[in-house]
Amino acid sequence: MLRFNAILLAFFLFSGHVLLAQEMEVVKSDSVAKIEGQLYSIHVVQPKQTLFSIAKAYEVKLSRIAFDNPGVLDGLKLGQALKILKSAQGETKPVEVSNEALELDGEYVLYKVPKQQTLYAISKEYNTTVSAILDANPELSDGLKVGSTIRIPVPKMLGEKQTAKVEMVGLPDIIKNEVVRPTERVVVPGKMGRIALMLPLYLTENDTLEANRLPEQPEKVYERSEIGLAFYEGFLLALDTLKKRGFEADVTVIDTENRPWKMQQMIKKGELENYDLIIGPLYGKVFDEVSKYAYENCIPIVSPTLKNDQIVTSNDYALKLIPSEEAMVFSLGEYMFQSDSTNNIIVHYGAAGEENLIWNFRKGLEASGMKPAHFPIVDLSKTTRDSLRLRLSLTRRNNVVLLSTNEVKMASLMRGMSNWVEDAYIVTYAPNAWQGFKNVEMDYFDMFRVHMPTPFHVDYNNLEVQYFVQKYRQVYKSEPSTFAFRGYDLAYHLIQNLADINANGLDFLQQVVETGLQSNFRWKRTANGGLENSAPKIVDYTNYELKIATD
Secondary structure, three states: OHHHHHHHHHHHHHOOEEOOOOOOOOOOOOOEEEEOOEEEEEEEOOOOOOHHHHHHHHOOOHHHHHHHOOOHHHOOOOOOEEEEEHHHOOOOOOEEEOHHHOEEEOOEEEEEOOOOOOHHHHHHHOOOOHHHHHHHOHHHHHOOOOOOEEEEEOOOOEOEOEEEOOOOOOOOOOOOOOOOOOOOOOOOOOOOOEEEEEEOOOHHHHHHHHHHOOOOOOOOOOHHHHHHHHHHHHHHHHHHHHHHOOOOOEEEEEEOOOOHHHHHHHHHOOOOOOOOEEEOOOOHHHHHHHHHHHHHOOOOEEEOOOOOHHHOEOOOOEEEOOOOHHHHHHHHHHHOOOHHHOEEEEEEOOOOOHHHHHHHHHHHHHHOOOOHHHOOEEEOOOOOHHHHHHHOOOOOOEEEEEOOOOHHHHHHHHHHHOOOOOOOOEEEEOOHHHHHOOOOOHHHHHHOOOEEEEOOOOOOOOHHHHHHHHHHHHHHOOOOOHHHHHHHHHHHHHHHHHHHHHHHOHHHHHHOEEEOOOOEEEEEEOOOEOEEEOOOEEEEEEOOEEEEOOO
């Protein structure tokens, strides 16, 4: 549960809204100690108490407890003494402001800036906007200063008691303060809009596992939550990186529990209103429920996991991360734009579906400026292998494109081709489906340096990847899975582009080409619906290692 504790803390540090199980009541301790000149409350951990419940009782940030008590991310222990800084207690307490305490200056309220306050929080408190406050206070170009008095446009409900609810925990507001003139378009860097992240986290089941676990039993994470938790772990690390770059994300995390009826109830209650982007759900039936709602309300919705092309059919607002086989073969054709000095051959067996692969491959060639005529086609259902062998060059590199997904026939063909390698240099190219082949010996993959498009690939020699892995191990005490990389890449890509999507429409993404740690991004609108990612990575086998292809 070390990893799960870190995930839960991350929920509270970064997420705007999180659905969690009930916490046990915490009684504040009267025990006080002076440590290095600072006064601390000493809280002794009782059964069923969590970091969240303790932080809530003392009205301090979870990050404060973690900072003063190294190791708490690895889990609390019964009887453990926690130091909680006295001067920090109350920092998360909701602030109440009544109209009697406000001074009026014409059409403005004079407001004295307290500690731990942001322009965004003030704007929400007084039913105004950040830009309106900046308009009224040009000096804020130097930033918000504690103790200073600023002018706020008169609240719409002046005369009623107003309560500003300060989120106990959440992604910090990161707003670059600028003087905005009334006639200019208001752009606040980092203000990205609202995102719903819908994952099967099974938080109740994980809570139950922990509550029923005996002290001597090993800690566990509910098995069905592994994929969702890994995705969320990566997502959080991306938020942390983006935060340092000056981006903000208002993310609501929703535990779908992979239950379609739960999504139906949320939709009926209006709980999915006013989002600018929905990421997930991860599984088909649950995704379908939310996708219908997203289409009816013009909300972009992204599937990180589903391969079926139908999820983007007839939904202009759907985005599919995993490229189709056709899109990947098209990219394979594009990749071969430097093949004019080699001997090139396309091989297939004339089976149903292979013509479509050939058509998409040749379209990719054309898109890269290559002439399809440079890639003659050999149909082995109509000729012999000897005719293929006779087409090979003995002096130049032979690029043999094997556009068939018939595993048995391809295994047989490669066994036969292995007899030709002493006389000819052969490099092969194949569809992504070959990654699932079990009957083709690995020796042949290596012998012919099989090149394939793939939706996901991690190059562990990449410095950015190494940094991510190191950080992931540090925070979660485990190794990142493919879903952790996927969560990181998707969050990083979408959040930094969301302001432009909101301003210019979803088709803005068709202008964006980006490379992630595991995924590439190049979105194309499908003929009858939404956007599909059409940028796989091209990999090859060299010395029995699958790596990013370079030739």
